[in-house]
Amino acid sequence: MEEESALRPMDAEQLREQAHKMVDFIADYYKTIEDFPVLSQVQPGYLGKLLPDSAPDSPESLQNVLDDVQEKILPGVTHWQSPNYFAYFPSNSSIAGFLGEMLSAGLNIVGFSWITSPAATELETIVLDWLAKAFQLPDYFYSSGKGGGVIQGTASEAVLVVLLAARDKILRRVGRNALPKLVMYASDQTHSALLKACQIAGINPELCRLLKTDSSTNYALSPDVLSEAISNDIAGGLVPFFLCATVGTTSSTAVDPLPALGKIAKTNKLWFHVDAAYAGSACVCPEYRHCIDGVEEADSFNMNAHKWFLTNFDCSLLWVKDRSSLIQSLSTNPEFLKNKASQGNMVIDYKDWQIPLGRRFRSLKLWMVLRLYGLDGLRSHIRNHIELAANFEELVRQDTRFKVVAPRTFSLVCFRLLPHPNSADHGNKLNSDLLDSVNSTGNAFITHTGSTFYVLQ
Numbered sequence: 001m002e003e004e005s006a007l008r009p010m011d012a013e014q015l016r017e018q019a020h021k022m023v024d025f026i027a028d029y030y031k032t033i034e035d036f037p038v039l040s041q042v043q044p045g046y047l048g049k050l051l052p053d054s055a056p057d058s059p060e061s062l063q064n065v066l067d068d069v070q071e072k073i074l075p076g077v078t079h080w081q082s083p084n085y086f087a088y089f090p091s092n093s094s095i096a097g098f099l100g101e102m103l104s105a106g107l108n109i110v111g112f113s114w115i116t117s118p119a120a121t122e123l124e125t126i127v128l129d130w131l132a133k134a135f136q137l138p139d140y141f142y143s144s145g146k147g148g149g150v151i152q153g154t155a156s157e158a159v160l161v162v163l164l165a166a167r168d169k170i171l172r173r174v175g176r177n178a179l180p181k182l183v184m185y186a187s188d189q190t191h192s193a194l195l196k197a198c199q200i201a202g203i204n205p206e207l208c209r210l211l212k213t214d215s216s217t218n219y220a221l222s223p224d225v226l227s228e229a230i231s232n233d234i235a236g237g238l239v240p241f242f243l244c245a246t247v248g249t250t251s252s253t254a255v256d257p258l259p260a261l262g263k264i265a266k267t268n269k270l271w272f273h274v275d276a277a278y279a280g281s282a283c284v285c286p287e288y289r290h291c292i293d294g295v296e297e298a299d300s301f302n303m304n305a306h307k308w309f310l311t312n313f314d315c316s317l318l319w320v321k322d323r324s325s326l327i328q329s330l331s332t333n334p335e336f337l338k339n340k341a342s343q344g345n346m347v348i349d350y351k352d353w354q355i356p357l358g359r360r361f362r363s364l365k366l367w368m369v370l371r372l373y374g375l376d377g378l379r380s381h382i383r384n385h386i387e388l389a390a391n392f393e394e395l396v397r398q399d400t401r402f403k404v405v406a407p408r409t410f411s412l413v414c415f416r417l418l419p420h421p422n423s424a425d426h427g428n429k430l431n432s433d434l435l436d437s438v439n440s441t442g443n444a445f446i447t448h449t450g451s452t453f454y455v456l457q
Contacts, residue, residue: 006059018062025066026098029074033082037442040078047076078445087447089250089278089307090385096372097312100365110358114347115339117361121348124151124363127370132319134284134375135303138296141319143348149319150326150353151362155277156193158302158318161354163197163242165325166271166299170241183207183233184242187221187256189249191275207238218407219252221245223260230268243270247291248279251449252406252414255279255291262297273300277316279410281308282386285379288410299325308385309378311369315362327352385411414449 008014050072080091111120128149132141140147152158163184171178182203186194188210198208209229213219230240243265245256258274265272274295280303282288295301301319305311320326331352333342341347351357373381389411396402396415406414417434419427435448 007062021062021066025069030081033079034084036074036077036079036082038079038082038084038445039087039439039442040076041440041442042076047072082445084444087445091306091313092308092310092381093312094310094369094373096369097310097365099372100368101312103368104361104364107361107364109361111361112351112357112359113337113339113349114341118347120361120363121350123367124350125149125348127363127367128317128319130370131317135280135292136289137301137319138321140321141301146323147319147321148323148348149317150350151359151366152302152316152318152354153314154193154316155191155275155302155304156196157355158300158316159191159194159244159273159275160197160200161326161330162271162273162300162302162318162320163194163201163203165320165329166242166273167201167203168329169271169325170239174239178239180204181207181237181239182242183209183238183240184244185209185211185226185229185240185270186244187211187213187219187246187249187254189213189219189221189251189254190244190246191250191277194244194275207233209233213254215406217254219249219254221256221261223257223264226261226264230264230270234268240268240270242273244273244275247274247276247283248410248412250278253279253409253412254406255409258292258294258297260294262294266297271299272297273302274298275302277302277304278307279303281305281378282382282410284375285382291409305366305369308382309369310373310381311366315366323353330354332357382411389413 007018051068079085081093107117109117109120111117114121125143125148128151129142129144132149139145141149143149152161167179167182170182179202184194184198184203184207186209190210195205195208195210198205211221211225211229213221226243233240243261245258245261247255247258249256262272264270274292276283276292279288279291280301283292283303292301299321303309303317305315305317306313309315337351342349350359369378389408393404393408393413393415396404396413401418402415403418404413404415408414416431417427419425419430423430431448435446439445
């Protein structure tokens with residue numbers, strides 16, 4: 001590469017030229033995304049055979065790098081933004097989300113405290129208050145009260161920080177020696193991130209009560225089962241401290257009965273966390289707001305804007321009833337971070353609401369999504385997905401070879417191929433083979449839970 005064309009660490013005109021090329025490359029990718037197999041068809045270790053075993057000493061051109069992306073990287077990509085991607089839960093990007101990410105990358109702040117970029121802190125507070133209003137959350141989740149909202153990376157981080165806050169809160173009341181006696185409650189449909197959080201928080205795995213659900217409650221947690229478990233644990237000298245309810249479980253989008261569970265949590269002084277990572281987005285539509293009725297009893301509420309809210313990953317929204325509980329568990333205040341605004345308690349320092357110190361300017365993309373689409377645009381997006389799922393569900397019901405195995409509440413359809421009579425494994429292998437056959441074509445990607453498929457529109 002000639003000296004005058006060498007890429008500098010930062011140069012406005014070089015950035016303009018190279019960024020145009022990158023935007024063109026990405027736009028062309030979206031124009032041709034349906035040409036790729038949705039699920040990557042490569043074998044483990046494929047990339048090591050295509051790339052050199054050491055970094056280049058001399059700089060290369062952007063075009064050479066993009067050629068390698070096209071020829072070597074994209075074959076190893078599972079295309080989450082493909083219209084034929086129906087697996088897991090959505091991680092919908094959008095033009096607005098992409099532009100927000102671009103702007104955030106351009107500013108490249110590390111906004112751990114207010115003073116490091118006041119706009120980053122204050123915009124985050126404002127957009128979380130906007131959405132608290134849009135979801136009709138209780139007043140105490142607003143920044144004007146004792147609680148407030150914060151952007152975490154994922155729902156896994158959100159449940160971890162509130163579990164730590166709940167743990168420390170109960171231990172301040174009953175003594176730190178009670179840690180081995182703490183009991184957590186959730187349904188057996190709860191996301192596995194909760195168990196990982198318990199491992200990190202030092203909760204005895206044997207005291208993580210994942211209470212059994214079944215079709216009689218549409219796989220939602222039964223208040224009676226919960227009450228019985230809590231009573232038994234108290235009688236055994238244990239200390240119940242945390243309840244996690246889910247709105248839209250991973251396997252079937254079951255909705256736990258928040259009002260009844262909240263009353264039980266309040267009576268027994270449990271921290272009540274509501275995980276609405278996927279389905280929370282739907283509650284911006286008035287016809288689905290009832291799914292979070294009972295959130296008024298919650299100590300914390302979480303939904304992922306990066307799932308169904310057209311906001312690029314990562315952007316997980318967490319509201320807490322009392323921010324002091326988070327701050328007491330997660331705050332550090334070394335000398336080099338002290339400043340007048342923080343010391344005077346005049347500002348929020350979001351470093352004290354999360355695990356890491358550093359944080360990205362994630363509120364920019366959420367702000368841009370809200371402004372460029374508006375709440376009505378987001379509602380239309382969600383309603384369209386639900387309508388597509390309802391249409392697909394009807395097609396499955398019309399085919400006598402298949403069965404819909406759980407109620408469709410939002411945009412997730414759970415179905416399976418009916419087994420042959422006297423099938424020894426109840427059709428599990430039959431369904432597994434069909435799943436592999438569909439995904440191996442590259443024409444679509446669907447995932448399973450147990451021996452059941454689910455397709456998310």
